[in-house]
Amino acid sequence: MESENYVYKKEIDWSTLMEGFTLPLDNQVIFLRNMENFLQRGQSKIIHFFMNGKTYDAKIVNMNNSVEKRKKDAYQIRYPRNGELSQALQQYFFKSMSYIKMIRENRDPKDRSYIKMPDGLKEYLAIYTTEYEDTFLLEPIAQDDFQVMKKAIQGMRERTVENEIEYEMEDKSSGIEKKLQIVKIRKLNRKIGENLKLLYGYRCQICGQVIGEKYGSHIAEAHHIDYFVNSLNNDANNQMIVCPNHHSVIHDANPVFDRRRMVYRFDNGVEERISLNKHLFIYVK
Structure with missing residues (x-):
């Protein structure tokens, strides 16, 4: 570790x-x-x-x-x-x-x-x-670090940005100073996600499963509830731990997350409730 x-x-x-x-x-x-x-x-x-x-x-x-x-x-x-x-x-x-x-x-x-x-x-x-x-x-x-990050991910898809954070992909076209600023935020994103994975024992917060457990492995992914490309929010309360299947479905269908009920609402009427929650705050108006 x-x-x-x-x-x-x-x-x-x-x-x-x-x-x-x-x-x-x-x-x-x-x-x-x-x-x-x-x-x-x-x-x-x-x-x-x-x-x-x-x-x-x-x-x-x-x-x-x-x-x-x-x-x-x-x-x-x-x-x-x-x-x-x-x-x-x-x-x-x-x-x-x-x-x-x-x-x-x-x-x-x-x-x-x-x-x-x-x-x-x-x-x-x-x-x-x-x-x-x-x-x-x-x-x-600092504020300047977020502005550099915002420019670096402008026009990118959320799934691409999350993959770059997860697998530490490097932008070789940036200068040294910009690289350091971007690396700081990517690192923080990844570390918060890793901490949450430990908190949930690598279980998906939606289905509760540990993918790969049968084989002595565990695969879980950190997902930004309010997409990072728009919010630049990497707080723990804007991240949840999901299995690769649910992560792919969320990005493909783009459902709305109801903070009050802790439910994803899909356009076809399906609702997917969060089954595990140890860190997300419920917003009540």
């Missing part, structure tokens, strides 16, 4: 730019396995983040303790306010920093509400494990 495994895709906000963030742990399979042996409840440890060729120190805290008795462990990442890592993040995500500062400076001083970035301006920090249990890889994904 690769040492670089998906931990979290953190949307950039004020807290992340300044001093830290919390790690939601609902479906982070590999990360939780590592943490069980690395950090006990109530403990904190110094960890290292490697980003853009430089290493930064931070602290990871297991927020659960014997007093609170939470059902699940909760982890928080902390680093010095306006320290080296904070300054590096502010410099890389200067567009997010500028936008949030503008909102903070122009609103009522008593207003402490969370500032959410508009959809077209969101930036992210991708976090992966490494071969060292106390060291993590950070890959910043």
Whole structure:
């Protein structure tokens, strides 16, 4: 198994730019396995983040303790306010920093509400494990990276893009900088999908089957609910795990996915319900 495994895709906000963030742990399979042996409840440890060729120190805290008795462990990442890592993040995500500062400076001083970035301006920090249990890889994904990716896949079919992500196909016509930007997003797509495959034990969320199980194999594919070529959304909540048969049928028939009922509706009236769901949120209007 690769040492670089998906931990979290953190949307950039004020807290992340300044001093830290919390790690939601609902479906982070590999990360939780590592943490069980690395950090006990109530403990904190110094960890290292490697980003853009430089290493930064931070602290990871297991927020659960014997007093609170939470059902699940909760982890928080902390680093010095306006320290080296904070300054590096502010410099890389200067567009997010500028936008949030503008909102903070122009609103009522008593207003402490969370500032959410508009959809077209969101930036992210991708976090992966490494071969060292106390060291993590950070890959910043800025607005410019998404724009490069958008141009690279313009006019392509969704199935083609998903195949390129799944099998790491390389665009040899791009320059080095563009390749690196595209690779970051493709890698994140693939890693989120791999994490979800582990979460479901390679079972199709529609039929519940593990294709190839009879032969000691398992074949599952990650599918973007809102097609990536249009949405550029690789969040876990926009991906589902399906068998190759259902994946091909979905792309051929192009059904509508009803988030409220967790059902695919086909034009011929057939409805295909999701039978396994451990990570998709239900949208209720």
